[in-house]
Each structure stands twice: as structure tokens, then as C-alpha cells.
Amino acid sequence: MRSHILGRIALDQERLAQDLAHLAAVPTVEEEYDEFSNGFWKNIPLYNASGASDDRLYRDLHGAPAQPTGHVEHVPYLNEIITTVFDVERLQMARTRNLKNAVVIPHRDFVELDRGLDQYFRTHVMLEDSPLAFHSDDDTVIHMRAGEIWYLDAAAVHSAVNFGEFSRQSLCVDLAFDGAFDEKEAFADASVYTSDVSPAIHERKPFTKEREAGILALSGVIGRENFRDILFLLSKVHYTYDVHPSETYEWLVAVSKEAGDDKMVEKAERIRDFAIGARAFGERFSLTTW
Amino acid sequence: MRSHILGRIALDQERLAQDLAHLAAVPTVEEEYDEFSNGFWKNIPLYNASGASDDRLYRDLHGAPAQPTGHVEHVPYLNEIITTVFDVERLQMARTRNLKNAVVIPHRDFVELDRGLDQYFRTHVMLEDSPLAFHSDDDTVIHMRAGEIWYLDAAAVHSAVNFGEFSRQSLCVDLAFDGAFDEKEAFADASVYTSDVSPAIHERKPFTKEREAGILALSGVIGRENFRDILFLLSKVHYTYDVHPSETYEWLVAVSKEAGDDKMVEKAERIRDFAIGARAFGERFSLTTW
Numbered sequence: 001m002r003s004h005i006l007g008r009i010a011l012d013q014e015r016l017a018q019d020l021a022h023l024a025a026v027p028t029v030e031e032e033y034d035e036f037s038n039g040f041w042k043n044i045p046l047y048n049a050s051g052a053s054d055d056r057l058y059r060d061l062h063g064a065p066a067q068p069t070g071h072v073e074h075v076p077y078l079n080e081i082i083t084t085v086f087d088v089e090r091l092q093m094a095r096t097r098n099l100k101n102a103v104v105i106p107h108r109d110f111v112e113l114d115r116g117l118d119q120y121f122r123t124h125v126m127l128e129d130s131p132l133a134f135h136s137d138d139d140t141v142i143h144m145r146a147g148e149i150w151y152l153d154a155a156a157v158h159s160a161v162n163f164g165e166f167s168r169q170s171l172c173v174d175l176a177f178d179g180a181f182d183e184k185e186a187f188a189d190a191s192v193y194t195s196d197v198s199p200a201i202h203e204r205k206p207f208t209k210e211r212e213a214g215i216l217a218l219s220g221v222i223g224r225e226n227f228r229d230i231l232f233l234l235s236k237v238h239y240t241y242d243v244h245p246s247e248t249y250e251w252l253v254a255v256s257k258e259a260g261d262d263k264m265v266e267k268a269e270r271i272r273d274f275a276i277g278a279r280a281f282g283e284r285f286s287l288t289t290w
Numbered sequence: 291m292r293s294h295i296l297g298r299i300a301l302d303q304e305r306l307a308q309d310l311a312h313l314a315a316v317p318t319v320e321e322e323y324d325e326f327s328n329g330f331w332k333n334i335p336l337y338n339a340s341g342a343s344d345d346r347l348y349r350d351l352h353g354a355p356a357q358p359t360g361h362v363e364h365v366p367y368l369n370e371i372i373t374t375v376f377d378v379e380r381l382q383m384a385r386t387r388n389l390k391n392a393v394v395i396p397h398r399d400f401v402e403l404d405r406g407l408d409q410y411f412r413t414h415v416m417l418e419d420s421p422l423a424f425h426s427d428d429d430t431v432i433h434m435r436a437g438e439i440w441y442l443d444a445a446a447v448h449s450a451v452n453f454g455e456f457s458r459q460s461l462c463v464d465l466a467f468d469g470a471f472d473e474k475e476a477f478a479d480a481s482v483y484t485s486d487v488s489p490a491i492h493e494r495k496p497f498t499k500e501r502e503a504g505i506l507a508l509s510g511v512i513g514r515e516n517f518r519d520i521l522f523l524l525s526k527v528h529y530t531y532d533v534h535p536s537e538t539y540e541w542l543v544a545v546s547k548e549a550g551d552d553k554m555v556e557k558a559e560r561i562r563d564f565a566i567g568a569r570a571f572g573e574r575f576s577l578t579t580w
Contacts, residue, residue: 004564027317038391101518101578132578163515164578214510221504225453226523226529228391231513233519240515288391288422288454 001140002153004182005199006123007192009085011147014075016127020169022074023096029197034147038232039162041266046078047094056091058114058174066091078171085149087188089215090121096269098169099133099162105235106245107275108134109154112283115176115257117155124150132164132203135143136238144170149192151183153209158244161239181192188209207243215251219258225262228287230255232285263290291430291442296473297482299375301437305367306417310459312364313386319552329392329452335359337384346465348383350403354382360428360478371415375439377478380465382413388422388459389452396426396523397565399444407445411476412441415461419538422454424492426528426535431492434460438453438487441473447536447566451529462498497533509548517554518577520545521561536566537541553580 029072048055051067065088072079075096082094110120124135126144134141135152136159144150152158162168175186182194215237222230234252238245249272256264267287274285316334326483327395338345341357355378359530362369366387372384387504414425416434423441424431434440436550452458465476474483505527512520546554557577564575 025317071358165576210510214507217504218508218512219504220500220507221523226526229519229526233516233523236516236519240513283368286455 001137002156003137005148005197006151006152007149007194008197009192010075010149019077040100041102042098043095045073045095046072046075053241058116060120061092065089066093082173085192086173086187086188086246087186090177092174094173097172097221098167100165100167101159101162103161103232104159105231105236105275106248107160108157108158113280119177120155121175122152122154123173123179124152127169127171128167130162130164130166130194132169133168134163134239135160139244141204141239143200145198159235159245159284161236169260185240205240207241216254219255222255222259224264231287242259292446293427294441295438295487297439297484298437298487299423299439300483302367309365309367315457329430330390331387332393334361335385336362336365337381348479351382353411355379356383366577370459374464375477375482376463377378377476381466381468382464385460387462388399388457389450390457391452391455393451393522393525394449395521395565396447396449396538398447402566409467411465412442412444413463414442415472417459417461418457420452420454420456420458423449423452423458424529429534431494433492439480449525449535451526459575491519494532495530497531501525501531506544509545512545512549514554523578
């Protein structure tokens with residue numbers, strides 16, 4: 001795991017509550033990356049490329065930093081965090097992200113963009129501590145605690161989940177650099193930066209042959225009508241068992257093959273390549289059209 | 291199947307499109323019956339017990355018909371359908387319902403209410419023809435076509451699904467009677483009533499021993515972390531295979547038993563009793579708290 005804690009801030013619960021109330025009142029819409037998730041996933045852009053309040057697409061910015069959207073004036077506390085903690089000159093996008101009863105399938109980000117992958121610097125400031133919410137990064141599953149600022153290695157195979165119905169609001173601040181950089185440069189306030197906070201690593205059960213056999217037996221159930229459901233089911237396995245998130249797609253391919261449906265095999269391989277391989281900018285994928 | 295077509299109306303697509311645009315712009319919120327569904331499920335009350343625009347709870351009305359909500363003035367065409375087609379003196383609730391990429395688990399309605407089950411008269415006016423959307427009623431799966439007015443036997447074990455991402459907007463009009471009635475009495479305009487429209491019955495595959503074995507093999511995959519997902523997966527089986535929707539719960543119980551987790555067995559039995567047995571008014575159920 002390359003993801004790690006960058007620092008910790010004390011959250012003003014009273015001011016935070018007011019901002020969270022605004023976020024809750026913003027209508028839920030279809031998301032830009034809806035093919036990656038199921039359940040409740042709500043992203044609200046605070047800073048983005050265009051300044052438009054409904055522009056949820058991450059894209060490269062060159063020359064100019066991100067623009068504030070109309071939501072910013074309603075979340076003064078979050079805006080204060082963004083502008084006083086981070087170096088806004090490097091800001092690419094800032095958005096709140098909430099997951100409930102939902103999983104985001106294992107994927108890699110930034111692969112469709114122009115910069116070298118190491119130039120993208122994604123951070124998460126966890127605003128609420130939802131005990132059943134986790135992130136994964138390659139071989140590790142972490143639980144982000146409220147107030148922690150994380151560097152999330154979004155160029156690696158990663159995923160997010162909330163097994164519960166509790167709100168798990170996070171402030172996701174994307175920065176980008178040109179050339180070599182020290183991660184301290186992400187911050188306007190260098191005193192926030194610290195390397196001495198131990199992460200809450202989520203303990204997982206061993207991934208046994210028996211468990212693998214159980215997963216492969218999904219060939220007796222999978223069909224085009226539940227292909228999408230099976231993908232989301234498989235996407236959660238690595239949160240409970242110690243196995244790499246990319247195995248999600250190997251299982252999906254294997255189960256589709258065993259079920260003997262070439263169209264499912266083809267879709268399984270395409271979604272694998274789309275999510276963790278190299279997709280083109282703006283490429284979209286349907287899990288339910290055959 | 292006791293559900294059947296009551297009539298058919300010609301939809302004015304231009305006026306309908308304006309109303310649907312309003313419905314699409316209404317914020318999506320947490321639903322009153324969210325434990326019954328996953329995916330996108332959006333219900334907007336047009337007439338209800340209180341007249342409040344956010345009151346989504348069905349309850350018995352005695353003496354007074356349902357009240358219009360603030361949404362009604364924005365959907366003049368749907369209001370015209372409600373008030374000219376149906377006998378509004380018997381109106382209990384009218385709401386639009388949309389499902390996308392979603393399933394509502396098999397359940398029985400009205401069991402927590404006061405009247406005899408045969409006194410409740412639920413109708414659906416299908417507004418859009420989404421080819422992958424179906425309803426089930428006991429032993430039958432139907433596809434409601436746009437313009438059809440259906441009596442849906444909601445006191446029987448029934449379910450709804452949309453396997454696709456196409457909008458499937460329906461106008462659900464609930465009436466109630468006291469004592470014996472002729473179903474023609476549901477209508478203000480008796481000329482709408484007809485019994486000569488053949489329903490589009492959805493052909494299903496035979497439910498084989500092999501398929502049953504595949505389902506029972508889910509014992510190798512089920513866990514508390516995916517119990518909810520497995521329930522929704524099982525809820526879809528009867529749309530593809532010719533088997534009763536209530537089997538959903540028998541499989542869930544059996545798979546939980548085979549997995550050897552008493553808490554899962556207990557929750558499976560409770561959700562079965564809650565959904566298709568006798569629940570108390572206002573009773574709620576969590577699929578993710580253990």
C-alpha cells in the first residue's frame with residue numbers, strides 16, 4: 001500500500017454539521033462514474049474545471065487552478081479547510097463524496113489522462129466516522145477515521161465500500177504536480193503535515209481454497225440478468241478476505257466461462273480492462289445491455 | 291394471478307413528457323419503504339393522507355379522500371388522468387413510481403392495515419414502456435405496456451424489477467372500498483374499463499434441479515457482509531425462472547443454515563416474516579445491522 005496518512009485536523013463539529021446539512025439537501029443525481037458503483041453514491045463538486053455546480057467529470061487542468069462551484073458558498077467550513085489546509089494553486093478538483101450501503105468496484109484512476117500517474121495527488125479528508133466504511137489499496141484495507149487526511153493512491157487498484165447505512169461523508173481534494181515534488185508541497189499549512197499517525201488497518205480473514213471454491217460455484221447462479229449484481233458482490237470479497245481486489249475480475253471471467261456464456265465472458269473481460277486496464281477518456285460501459 | 295388489465299388509455303406523449311420532466315427534477319430522497327428495494331427507486335406522492343409533498347407512507351383513510359400534494363400543480367396531465375379516469379372519492383393515495391436497475395423484494399402489502407385485504411384496490415397506469423421492466427404476482431410475471439391500467443393484487447406475494455437503465459415511470463393509484471364492490475366502481479369514466487386486453491406475460495425458463503443446486507451453493511459465498519446483496523440476487527430469480535417469488539426466502543433461509551451462521555438464519559426468517567407474513571404498522575427492518 002502506498003496510501004498513507006498525511007495529517008490530521010480537529011473538526012469543528014458545529015460548523016461541520018451545518019455544511020453536511022446543505023450537502024444532504026442537494027438533490028441526488030445520476031453520477032458521472034455511475035458504472036463504478038451501486039447503492040447510494042453522491043458526489044458534490046466544490047471546485048472543478050468549469051465552475052459548474054453539476055460538472056462531476058475529473059479532467060486535467062493546465063495553467064489555471066480549479067474554479068469554485070455554486071455549492072461553495074453553502075459550505076463555508078469545508079471551503080475553509082480546502083483553502084487553508086491545501087495549496088490551492090495545485091487544486092484540480094474538490095468534491096464531497098458519500099457512500100451508503102454501496103461499493104465502488106476495484107479500479108484505477110487517471111489512466112485516461114495526460115500526466116504521468118505519479119503527478120496526480122488525491123487526498124481524502126474524512127469528515128464522518130462510519131464504522132463499516134473502508135477503502136482498499138492493492139493489498140491493504142483501511143478504515144479512515146474522522147479528521148484524518150489521507151493520500152490515496154488512486155492510480156493503484158483501489159475500491160471503497162460502506163457496508164452500513166451510516167453516512168460516510170468525505171472531502172476529496174485532488175491536486176496535481178508537474179515534475180518531482182515533496183508531498184509536503186500539497187499543503188498551504190505545513191503544520192498539518194505529519195507522518196506519525198498509525199492507520200487503522202482492517203483485519204481480514206485468510207482467503208481459503210474453500211472460499212475460492214464457493215466463489216467459483218457462482219457459475220451455477222450467474223446470468224445476464226444478475227451479471228451486474230455478481231460483479232458488485234465479488235467487489236466486496238476483498239474487504240472480508242485477504243485477497244487482492246483485482247481478483248474480482250478474474251473470478252468474474254472464470255465464473256462466466258464456467259457458465260458457458262461467451263457474451264458474459266466478453267463483458268467480464270471488457271469491464272476488467274476498463275476498470276483496471278487502460279480506458280480512453282470519456283469511455284463508457286454498460287453492465288446491463290447485451 | 292389475480293392481477294389483470296382493467297383498461298387502456300391513449301397517452302398524450304407531449305403533455306406526458308412535460309410532467310415526466312418535472313418528476314425527473316424532483317430530488318431523490320430516502321424512501322419510506324427503502325428496505326424493500328435496491329438500485330434506483332423513486333416515489334413521488336401526488337395525493338396522500340396529509341397533502342404533504344414528502345409524505346410517502348401509505349395509510350388507511352376513513353371518511354375523507356386523499357389530499358393533493360404540492361407536486362400536483364406541476365403534473366397537470368397526470369392529475370387529469372387521476373381525476374377523470376378514477377373515482378376520486380375512493381382515492382387513498384396516488385404516486386408516481388420509478389425503478390431503474392432495481393428490484394423490489396417479494397412482499398405483500400396492506401397486511402399492517404385495518405381493512406380486509408380485498409378492500410384495497412391498487413392500480414398501476416404504466417406511463418413508459420421499459421422493455422426490461424416486469425412485475426410479478428404469485429405464479430406469473432407480467433410486462434405492463436404503456437397506457438395499460440392494471441389492477442395489481444398487492445395483497446399477494448408480488449415484486450417489481452427493472453433489469454435495465456431505462457426509466458420505467460408508473461402512476462400508482464390506490465383506491466379502497468368498504469364492503470363488496472364491482473371493480474368498475476373504481477372508475478369515474480366507465481368507458482375506460484375493458485376486459486378484452488390480453489396481458490403481455492413474460493415467458494420464463496423452467497426452474498431445474500440444476501438451477502436450484504446452483505442457488506443453494508450460495509452457502510459458500512454468503513456472509514453478513516453480503517447478506518443484503520444475496521437477498522436482492524435471489525429476489526430476481528423468479529423473473530427468469532418459473533418459480534414462486536416466495537421461494538426467495540426459503541433459499542435465503544436454507545443458504546444461511548448451510549453457511550452455519552445462526553444470526554443470518556434468524557435474520558432470513560425475520561425478513562421473510564416481515565415481507566410476506568404479518569408485520570406491524572411502522573415496523574422497520576435492517577438488513578445490514580447485526
